[in-house]
Amino acid sequence: MSFGIALRGGLAALCLVSGTALSPLMAFAAGGTAPLQIVVTKDSQSLVVYDGDTVVATSRVSTGKKGHATPTGIFSVLEKRRMHHSNIYSNAPMPFMQRLTWSGIALHASNSVPSYPASHGCVRLPNAFAPELYKMTTRGVHVIISDREVVPAEVSDAWLFQPEKPAPQLLSDATLRLGMEHTGSVEVAMNAAPSGADAAKVTTPASDEPPIRMLITRRGERETTAALQAVLHGLGYDAGIADGVVGPKTREAIRLFQGRQGMMVTGKISDALVHAVYIAAGQPEPGNAHLMVRQNFAPLFDVPVTIRDPAVALGTHFLQFQDIDSASGKGRWFGVTMDNALSTATKARLGITADADQNATIAETLARITISADVRARIGALLAEGSSLTISDTGLGPETGHGTDFVTLTRPASKS
Structure with a gap:
């Protein structure tokens, strides 16, 4: 039984020959x-x-x-x-x-x-x-x-991040693929490497750095706590891992900060404490949402962003960046929208009073999110082939932690 696949861009054709109808179609x-x-x-x-x-x-x-x-x-x-x-x-x-x-x-x-x-x-x-x-x-x-x-479908929107500088002229994708050999029942037929006008259409990576992972979400209690822990750490107070959990180290860090600031020492998080910590750090207080960035399975930075009409749910959306053009330095984004039924308790916790519009496009969701120019520039300098962006109301799930990318659960595993 024979299966054929034409790979995007016309750079290769692959034929897989198998003796069983159950063999998967693959490249x-x-x-x-x-x-x-x-x-x-x-x-x-x-x-x-x-x-x-x-x-x-x-x-x-x-x-x-x-x-x-x-x-x-x-x-x-x-x-x-x-x-x-x-x-x-x-x-x-x-x-x-x-x-x-x-x-x-x-x-x-x-x-x-x-x-x-x-x-x-x-x-x-x-x-x-x-x-x-x-x-x-x-x-x-x-x-x-x-x-x-x-x-996945391509999403073309001016809101989406793009690299700050054109991609360097590296080996073409076709040249890299020439290293594939004939093995077993797999045959790979290569076209010649493009030249002239066609060469500009070949994709090359924007950076040798690993791709970044981005999550835009509402700033819930856990997120507020995680950001506070990070700021306290930056001020020299050991609040433990910035995981959003108020443990002994976090309470002790809060007590030390409160004592040195002449505040009532409680070891508890309050609006007054958050305000004082951000003033001491010389940073703006968080908005109603934030953008978190990870790289190499570890947190990189966390910055405030703003959601318009915050009482309306955002829904859950995932986009991946790729196909960076060697001439323009620009890439393509491909996205999907997932079902994400929020419980009544979750809506109350996040201040959501209306579900996401089931007919809303990803572009319409993006239009509700405001990100500062300096943050955009920072992301543009890091953006690489395979970088991704998740948008979710529910924020950091319990599976997100040490040695993970952002894990967004729309329905947790059954325990019954």
Whole structure:
């Protein structure tokens, strides 16, 4: 049985020959140079790998069964192991494991991949497909898990970040791909490297730096606390890890600050304390939202932004940046919008009185968010191929922490 794939840009054609109808349709990551994203759909028990809006690979999967439902949301590959054994379920083997959360959710190969949810929360992959997907990915590749199908589409909007300077003239994408060899049943046919006017259309990375991860979200209690912890640390008070949890170190840091400022020593967070800390640091107080940036699985910076009509929910949106043009230095953004039903308690906590407009486009959501010019310049200097932006009402989920990108849950794992 033969499958054919034409890769975007016409730079390569790939043919996979297989002896079984169950073999997945796939390509080998376009030579490993393209930022990919993986979409798992629970309704159809399927997985699709995208390069921008182009399908690179597909497979069937089996997600979590009743009582062990796979969480939905925006994840990234945190760890890869060719052979891993579960430390939760009787040392069960998990070949070609790609971890999505440190609490135990992963993609992995399995001998049992029925057409219905059957796992304990992980995403099971067919044995023939799992090693090929493993070859295609690197740590940090984004994985979207959704109840319904979502398909990345290009979003062209002046609001979206672009690199501050044109990309350097590096080796073309086609040149990089020439290193691929004929192996097994895979044949790769290369076109000649482009020249003249066509050369300007070849994409090159804007920077050798790792891609950045951005999250725009409302400033809830945990976010306010995490930002306060970071500012206290900058003032020389050890408030512990800026995780939004008020522990002994944070309370002691607050007491020391209050005592030195002549305030009533309580060790508790209050509006007066927040105001005093930001004055002491010479920083503006947080707005009703903030933009957080991570790189290499660690926090980089956190800055205030403003949401217009804050009583209306933003919804959950994910965008990935890629295909940087070597002539203009500009790239393309591809985005999806996910379902995100907010509970009554969450709405009350965040001051939301109206759900997000189901017909609102990503561009209309972006228009509600104001970011200062200096922050835009700072991001533009860091923007690299594969950088991403998540917009979410619910902010930092409990899975976001040390050694992760931003993990945004739209529906947590089932505990029943």
